[in-house]
Amino acid sequence: MTERLSIQKVAEKFEVTQRTIRYYEERGLIKPSRNSGGHRSFSPKDVTRLGLVFRGKKYGFQLDEIKEMIHLFDQDPSGVRQLERTLDYGHEKLREVDDRIHELQELRAEMRQWLVKFEEELRERRGDPV
Amino acid sequence: MTERLSIQKVAEKFEVTQRTIRYYEERGLIKPSRNSGGHRSFSPKDVTRLGLVFRGKKYGFQLDEIKEMIHLFDQDPSGVRQLERTLDYGHEKLREVDDRIHELQELRAEMRQWLVKFEEELRERRGDPV
DNA sequence: TATACCATTTACGTGAACGTAAAGTTCAAC
DNA sequence: GTTGAACTTTACGTTCACGTAAATGGTATA
Incomplete structure (x- = not known):
């Protein structure tokens, strides 16, 4: 009794519209099976x-990039060559993520500084003691 | 002798087209001054x-969000009330950045795990010693 | 099996962030 | 002062990630 879900249930689960789900299938990101009547049926997988x-989207990746990444995640490469290529790609993507984290941390530091400066300004105007 | 740049120079500097720069002006993100002939002239500021x-864009913010943020950065709020509101907004944005960093770190951890798994697989297929 | 609510495909619409082309204006160098 | 490159505005075109509507067909339950 593997929990098969309708498109509506899936859409509710992820808080998106059915259109979004169908669009992802259109773009080749997913391929849910169909029942006898042609309705989509989503396995837990x-x-x-x-x-x-959706996680990828949240991180700001494009659908095409996400497509590449999930194909990486769910394919079981047959030969050693293929496996090596897949690993290389994975390392590259990991470095990209590292870079993003690093850049965001820089932005964070800048914002902190800016906030501290403004908080000082506020204390002065209020005449609060330091 | 403040280094004033033409739109072309600026576009080259940031490796974008002039259209992009003009679009940002259209949207109110920048307001470069003009020379006597009406050509844009960019100050260092x-x-x-x-x-x-461009940094904001890289982090995945929308132009409207960036607009708000840079207006925050360069405005000098007059009253204490205004300053407080500005600070609140700043803290909110800072939390958003923190959240993004945290999420990216989670993605990173997942990718690392996945890579380790595949590297083990590769060693086994090669018959390498551990 | 009738009814109400699902689901399906097809296809045109939309907002963001530009691309691109046209027609005219200014600048820089000679 | 003429010429060619760089600049201007105007305005329509494009891609991405869906929204939305229409016409049709499947499903579940009384």
Whole structure:
């Protein structure tokens, strides 16, 4: 009794519209199976995969990039060569994520500084003791 | 002799097209001054400001959000009330950045795990010693 | 099996962030 | 002062990630 979900249930789960889910299928990010009547039927694996997609989106990746990444995650490369190529790609993506983190930390530091400066300004105007 | 730049120079500096620069002006993100002939003339301050815009973009913020943020950065709020509101907004934005960093770190951890798994797989197939 | 509510595809619409082309104006160098 | 490159505005075009509507067909329950 594997929990198969309708498109509506999936859409509710991720708080998006059905259109979004269908669009992701259109773009080749997912391929849910169909029942006898042609309705989409989502396996837990399909749902997990969609989770990856939404996470990727949250991080600001494009759908095409996400597509590449999830194909990495769910394919079991046959040969050693293929496995090596896949690993290289994975390391590259990891470095990209590292860079993003680093840049965000720089932005954070800048904002902190700016906030501290303004807080000092506020204390002065209020005449609060330091 | 303050280094005033043409739109072309600025575009080259940031590796974008002139259209992009003009679009940012259209949207109210920058307001470079004009020379007697109506051509845009960018002061160092204008350039710095553009730098903020591109950084914001890199982090995945929308132009409207960036607009709010740079207005925050360069305005000197007059009253204490206004200053407080500005600070609140700043803290909110800082938390958003923190959240993004945290999420990216989670993604990073996942990718690391996945890479380690695949590297083990590769060693096994190669028959390498551990 | 009738009814109400799902789901399906097809296809045109939308906002953000520019691209691109046209027609005219200014600048810089000779 | 003429010429060519750089600049200006105006305005329509494009891609991404969906929104939305229409026409049709499947599903569940009384």
